[in-house]
Amino acid sequence: MIIDLTDTSSSKIGATLVQARRRAGSPTTGAVLTLIISTEERHHYDAMKAASRASREHPARIIVVVGRPEVARTRLDAEVRVGDETGPGEVIVLRLYGELSAHADSVVVPLLLPDVPVVTWWPDAGPDVPSNDPLGRFAARRITDAAEYHKPMDKLRARAAGYSPGDTDLAWTRLTPWRSMLAAALDQFPRKITGASVSGEEGNPSARILAVWLRQRLNVPVSRTADEGPGITGVELHTPDGPIALTRPDGELATLCVPGQPDRPVALKRRETAELIAEELRRLDPDDVYAKLLQDVDVPFTEPLKVAGPTVEKAAKEAAKLGEPKPVSTTDSTAGTDVKSADGSPAPRESA
Template structure:
């Protein structure tokens, strides 16, 4: 179910949510967190699809803020009186909902806020509130969301694409117990991540790091296998301009304290291999076609293991299940990153 609210207020939105909970015989108190999404219209639906899937494991209230909304045509130009509510709604949020319930407009006069409330199949295991503020409200997003937060649960803010250079100083990020970015999806991943590194705080995490969780677990496991020979150097290969590759190399350099070389392959997709040089030869793990990798160790038979590419749902689910600071990530971006050439 999707409810549309044109030219409304947060008080009206909160009241409508309460009424919908009563109608459905449920309460919002079973939500384990509030997830705030800061996104543009072009990425809204994809972000909500990811959240809806991830919320099956982590029931939450989602507040999605569209940061590039435009005033509805009937308010901004004085035209369009003959247009339907759905048409005016589409001008701001970018998509007319399948089920549209008209709610009386707010009394503030000038057009400032459109909203959607999504329940049931349209919202995963929780409810989704889509806010499309314009004009002065864009300067007070923290004040805008406060009335809609679920009481006494953590607040997480996620920027699916373009993130602020300092998430902890952002109006939304400053209210959050965990801040999730995805620099790889930004317009300039390298520049975005460099700014994030410079301002990194304990509650910050980037999904580029989460994408290498399985790689880190598998590599730690094979290094721990006998014979326990010291690693002399490491080569990491994979997709060029790919932050997870750079983070994996930085993690290995930090943990092993040996030279790590990054081999960037223009035609590669994701990470393709890691090669440890030891006195007995090369110990390696290489990705095969599909969701598998092969482990090669001197004097032993090759071993094939499962190594699927991690989806956005996988990564977001992992971070929503772990809201405490990731000390390893903080150490890698502050110390390990400088131990590897990222040219």
């Protein structure tokens, strides 16, 4: 059910939502959180679709905020969606025109569900300091994606300077399967690690962060090699017996190579945005590991670590706890390199 409201108000939207639920036979909602999506018109449909899929695991009221400051006349239009493709939750699409786009919080706050957490997600470049954004101030978690900016390292540096507990980034979330697989390899085949290397698409922030994480957790030199991708294409952990290698050249199937063992294919498909958002919604407490990562993300590889890393065995056991992403440290020579398309404009970023 989709109900369009033109030149409306927050109170009218709330009343319409209650009527729509009753008409659909659901007078109450089982939502466990409110998910606010702050985006541009061109991104709003894909973001809404991804959030609706994630809400099947985490029932939520989804509020999509699309600002149109270039329009002279101040006006609020809305779409109320209940049932069908929206999943078990509800979707409210708000289009804020004119000066109203600078006061999105005044429109959104009356539509928040009472006594449930609020999560704000920016699917595009997003603000440098999410906690200072009008829609980020009252959120328990704030989700950004540095890969959507043409200079992702610039975004990470800005967010490191303005970090607040509750901030996180999908460039970090994309690394969970890689960290899990590498931790499992070290757990099954413990070796003394003397160095590591990460290869991946030039300018990909997840490849950069993975290299930093490995260096801090293993306390060994880590190199970063740029290639055509897609995303991260391989990781090697150097040992006296030979490299432990996890390679994924096609973005679908990876191969795990361990000295003295036959090569093994492993599933390591690049995940869609809905899966990433669903993972982030599983934990609404501050990500302390991401915070520590930001502290060290811009330290050159030539400088020593701020804190000595743990043993390989301890790092493997800690990293295997998938719900608790682990910290990283420092930068590489390819960090922040811009990728441009044939016409000279920034090329779109891919996930890890």
